[in-house]
Amino acid sequence: MAHEPQGGEEMTEEVKQLTWEEKRTLDKIVDSVEDPTHQKILLLQLAQKQYGSLRDEHMRYLAEKIGTSYTDLYGIATFYHQFNLDPPGRHTISVCMGTGCHVKGAKRLMKKFQDILAIKVNGTTKDGRFSLKSVRCLGCCGLGPVIMIDEETFGRVRTAQLEGIMEKFE
Numbered sequence: 263m264a265h266e267p268q269g270g271e272e273m274t275e276e277v278k279q280l281t282w283e284e285k286r287t288l289d290k291i292v293d294s295v296e297d298p299t300h301q302k303i304l305l306l307q308l309a310q311k312q313y314g315s316l317r318d319e320h321m322r323y324l325a326e327k328i329g330t331s332y333t334d335l336y337g338i339a340t341f342y343h344q345f346n347l348d349p350p351g352r353h354t355i356s357v358c359m360g361t362g363c364h365v366k367g368a369k370r371l372m373k374k375f376q377d378i379l380a381i382k383v384n385g386t387t388k389d390g391r392f393s394l395k396s397v398r399c400l401g402c403c404g405l406g407p408v409i410m411i412d413e414e415t416f417g418r419v420r421t422a423q424l425e426g427i428m429e430k431f432e
């Protein structure tokens with residue numbers, strides 16, 4: 263879990279811990295954005311795409327690079343649901359919340375996953391085993407409600423089946 267924003271001293275320490283490769287990759291991301299100061303969401307999207315989540319030290323580095331504060335980027339990252347501050351789990355559970363699945367009980371599945379895993383949407387379990395995502399139409403509405411775990415699709419899923427389905431994903 264990302265930490266609350268701290269003082270400037272810690273920022274520098276965290277940034278120092280980045281590898282040369284990470285800095286180079288983040289530099290390239292900044293360079294690829296036309297106006298990073300005014301396109302912070304895009305900047306964060308690209309960083310998340312590269313690393314699977316928005317890590318504190320990366321946001322601190324990006325903030326220094328574009329001349330803003332870590333708190334500024336952290337605020338954006340926590341405001342928009344698309345951003346994930348936790349490192350991705352070993353397995354990603356995607357629950358389809360498209361209309362076709364919604365009418366067949368997708369909301370109940372999502373609630374049950376949240377209860378079992380004790381996380382919210384876009385969260386990752388403490389043991390790093392699962393991340394939970396909400397997705398739009400997986401293209402097999404006739405099988406609704408549909409979930410995916412990593413690349414495997416499960417259709418007509420009932421809440422009572424969820425724990426059994428998760429068992430094989432260690």
Ligand code: FES
Nearest residue numbers: 360362363400403
């Ligand atoms: S709405 Fe869920 S697969 Fe289409």
